[in-house]
Amino acid sequence: MQKLIQGIHQFQEENFRPLQGLFEQLATGQTPETLFITCSDSRIDPNLLTRSRPGDLFILRNAGNIVPPHGAANGGEAATIEFAVAGLGVKDVIICGHSHCGAMKGLMQPEQVASLPAVAAWLGHAETTRRIVKDNYAHLDGDRLVTATVEENVLVQLENLRTLPAVASRLVRGDLRLHGWVYKLETGEVFAYDPTVGQFVRVAEYHYPRGEAAVRRRTDATI
Numbered sequence: 001m002q003k004l005i006q007g008i009h010q011f012q013e014e015n016f017r018p019l020q021g022l023f024e025q026l027a028t029g030q031t032p033e034t035l036f037i038t039c040s041d042s043r044i045d046p047n048l049l050t051r052s053r054p055g056d057l058f059i060l061r062n063a064g065n066i067v068p069p070h071g072a073a074n075g076g077e078a079a080t081i082e083f084a085v086a087g088l089g090v091k092d093v094i095i096c097g098h099s100h101c102g103a104m105k106g107l108m109q110p111e112q113v114a115s116l117p118a119v120a121a122w123l124g125h126a127e128t129t130r131r132i133v134k135d136n137y138a139h140l141d142g143d144r145l146v147t148a149t150v151e152e153n154v155l156v157q158l159e160n161l162r163t164l165p166a167v168a169s170r171l172v173r174g175d176l177r178l179h180g181w182v183y184k185l186e187t188g189e190v191f192a193y194d195p196t197v198g199q200f201v202r203v204a205e206y207h208y209p210r211g212e213a214a215v216r217r218r219t220d221a222t223i
Contacts, residue, residue: 022054032058035084037157038096039065039103043185046096058084064103064153065095068125070163078164085176086166093167095157096181096190097150104149108133125160129153151200154180155193 016023036046037060046052046059060080067077084090097104106113106123107130113119129152137148158180161167170176180193182200192206193199 019054026055030055030058030088032056032084032088033091034058035060035081035090035093036096037061037065037067037081037094037161038183039063039098039101041098041101044096044098044183049183049190058088058090060084063119063122064101064107064126065097065157066103066122066125066153067095067157067160067164069160070165072125081161081164082166085164085170091175092177092179093161094179094181095154095161096183097154098183099147099150099185100143101146101150104129104146104153107153108145108149126153126156128159129156132156150182151193154182158193 032055034057036050036057038044038046040061040063046057047054050057058080060077062077067081068075070078081093085093103119103123103126106116106119107126110120113123129149132152133145133149137145137152140148158178161178162171167176167178171178180200181203182191183189184191190203191200192203194201194205194207196207
């Protein structure tokens with residue numbers, strides 16, 4: 001805790017003061033352009049990863065970067081997404097998974113979360129991911145299996161995202177773009193799903209969609 005308190009003092013002196021004008025402006029309201037949905041994992045810092053400033057990202061985090069489909073849960077995810085999409089008018093939504101994801105390991109190995117009933121129940125919203133991986137990636141194991149699970153889960157959650165009424169309405173209007181990313185912890189690389197090639201590619205090679213990004217899958221893990 002002392003480390004956090006010292007960090008607050010350092011933030012106020014070294015970070016807040018140079019950006020005081022920005023923070024004063026943000027105190028009157030926010031206009032983020034991007035909703036960033038990612039895992040709660042402590043190793044991920046969306047603002048550091050994207051070099052974004054306060055006010056740029058509206059962030060939603062949970063175990064496994066999961067988006068329950070419409071009607072499947074009455075939690076904060078749907079409310080947060082609705083507020084970002086219909087209330088704040090974000091232009092882009094990113095779902096960002098990451099390598100070595102403990103939630104995805106627990107999804108494929110339920111015995112790991114047997115003593116965590118709330119976690120096990122939450123991962124039920126990724127059952128489609130589990131089934132896809134079980135039926136199509138039996139030839140993989142170890143890290144390659146985790147990678148495939150992480151990638152497929154990003155695509156599944158993008159599909160779930162489309163079922164939310166506020167998102168569906170904006171997609172019909174054509175002014176909302178959806179993106180699937182995977183962050184590789186050990187190298188700092190970010191891979192984006194490119195529907196034109198049906199693969200996750202390095203973001204530098206990503207064909208940025210003009211409209212909604214189509215989603216469908218490939219035959220193997222790619223990162």
